[in-house]
Amino acid sequence: MRRAMYLGGNITTIFPLEILPSLPSLLPLPLNHHKQISAVIRSEKTMANAVAGDKRQYWLLKTEPAEWSWADQAANDGRTTWDGVKNKQAQKHLKSMKLGDRCFFYHSGAKARRVVGVVAVAREWYSSVDDEVVVDVEAVGEMREPVDLKEMKKRMEGMKNFALFRQPRLSVVPVTKEIWDKICELGGGFEGDGTEGGDGSEE
Secondary structure (H helix, E strand, O other): OOOEEEEEEOOOEEEEEEHHHHHHHHHOOOOOHHHHHHHHHHHHHHHHHHHHHHOOOOOEEEEOOOOOHHHHHHHHOOOEEOOOOOOOEEEEEEEEOOOOEEEEEEOOOOOOOEEEEEEEEEEEEOOOOOOOOEEEEEEEEEEEEEHHHHHHHHHHHOOOHHHHHHHOOOOEEEEEEHHHHHHHHHOEOOOOOOOOOOOOOOO
C-alpha cells in the first residue's frame, strides 16, 4: 500500500493515500488529539489484517484413525509432521500450503469417513530425512459434531465438484471457502473458532 507521511510536532504519522482527502480535518489538530490519529492507524491495521485473512487457503487432510487419529494429534502437544503422502497431486497440494492455512482433519477408512477437527499449517513444506514432502500442522480445535461423508454428500448437493467427492483416494484435498463454511456449519463449528456454538466461520 502506498503511503503519505505527515510530520506534526514531535509525532511522525504515516497515512495510507486513500485517506488523504480527510487530512485537512486532521492536520490542525493539537498534539492532545493524538487519540484520533491513533484511531486512523488502528483502522488501517484492521484493513491490513482483513486483506491477510482473505489470502488464507483451506484444505482437507486424510488419515486412517488406526494410524494417526485426532486423539493422537491432540495428545502430541497438538503438533506433528504430516508425512507419508506419496501421490504426486497430493504432494503438490502440500507444497502449495502457506503458514496459517486451515485444514480439516479427516478420518478415512471403512469404519469412519468424517471431519473430526481442524489443524493449521505451522511450517510450510520441506523434505524429511526420508526425502518426503511434508508439512508441520498443529491442532486448532475439535469439531463440535463430526461431519460424516454421507451427510456432506446429502447436504452439499450443489458442490459436486468438491475433490473429496470426485477423487476419493486423494489424501490432500483443496477446499474452497464456501465449502469450508458449509462443513463448519454442518458440524456446529469447532473448538477455538471463537463462535461458541456458531457456524465456525472465522473472521
